[in-house]
């Protein structure tokens with residue numbers, strides 16, 4: 001069906017007011033949960049086809065996580081929808097004030113290919129909970145997942161949620177229409193296109209973009225702490241869609257004396273856990289594979305490889321790769337990597353990591369593995385990022401109570417849990433008075449006597 005018709009139909013459906021009631025929102029969220037449960041196997045097949053994701057990883061990062069998000073919205077929906085009373089100054093007595101959330105209207109959601117189910121449905125949960133109608137455009141680079149959503153969403157949800165499939169050309173067609181909100185997950189290049197198109201209609205946008213998420217690894221002395229750190233660092237690189245995630249660890253910052261030990265531990269971890277092709281998701285598409293292999297073809301980068309470095313164009317896979325001090329002006333250190341290469345940058349003192357980060361674009365997340373409370377405080381106070389996670393990585397995404405989103409070049413707009421509800425709502429300010437008390441000093445004519453009040 002042509003885009004114009006879909007947009008008209010969704011607008012007409014929204015205009016009936018059907019999406020506003022608590023019962024409608026609840027029914028749609030419940031339907032979404034049923035879709036996830038009934039079609040679980042189809043989702044695993046789609047994710048295997050698109051990115052070679054293992055079923056366990058797919059449950060952890062997409063199906064299970066989404067069921068959790070829907071449940072959280074269902075548990076809290078009534079509370080979120082209630083008006084929130086605000087403080088009123090005595091001088092305004094008798095007055096009451098409250099904030100009433102209302103839906104924004106018809107929203108357009110773009111999602112990316114790396115978590116093609118989760119990153120389509122996570123914003124959808126917020127948009128539906130907030131009472132909006134939605135057009136969702138999944139990524140064409142995860143075709144089986146996109147097709148799954150286009151086939152199954154109409155079977156479970158009402159016509160106020162529609163899926164439109166296609167690539168950049170379809171994206172451009174959708175952007176020609178007026179939306180009440182655009183929620184975009186993807187690259188900063190396309191994010192700029194989205195924002196320019198939204199500006200024409202003064203449409204509010206949320207941009208969930210990428211960047212380079214660093215992990216500061218302090219010189220840990222306990223062997224147990226080192227082992228736990230290695231488990232978590234490896235999982236946030238090779239165990240997370242092979243590093244193809246906006247919150248994957250991009251590179252490590254380490255004191256130079258500690259780097260050799262860290263590399264030994266990482267190599268052992270790779271050998272033990274990350275060599276099975278089943279464990280590693282595949283590189284999603286040819287263009288991206290080419291981009292990643294070009295990183296390693298740079299001779300100045302190639303000499304910095306201390307582990308791995310080989311790749312197989314036929315099955316689009318890379319060996320988990322560690323690099324030690326690749327040039328800071330090489331592409332692997334200036335671009336978001338989004339793949340299974342892990343550069344380690346050494347510093348004289350771990351505190352130097354703060355200046356290193358301050359000199360670079362603000363990332364979506366900063367990770368730091370340390371027991372040093374002073375260092376933690378310094379990182380919180382002196383650096384800027386969408387979020388910080390100490391002594392782990394990536395798990396912040398699963399906490400509904402934490403806002404998820406970037407700042408600066410990693411984007412803007414926060415979502416997850418109540419933050420999603422707010423992101424897709426207009427907090428309407430309501431002030432109520434009665435006719436009882438009337439203070440004439442507030443009205444003209446003005447005179448000096450009135451200044452005394």
Ligand code: NAD
Nearest residue numbers: 111112113138139167168171172186187190208209210246
């Ligand atoms: P992308 O920007 O290429 O595509 C994102 C979406 O935009 C897709 O649906 C695509 O079809 C659409 N699109 C592409 N060109 C368009 C155009 N000209 N007009 C309109 N729509 C267009 O991003 P991607 O390659 O799918 O995803 C990778 C990027 O996304 C990385 O930079 C990554 O860091 C980022 N990302 C961010 C988050 C987050 O939550 N912050 C999550 C996942 C990925």
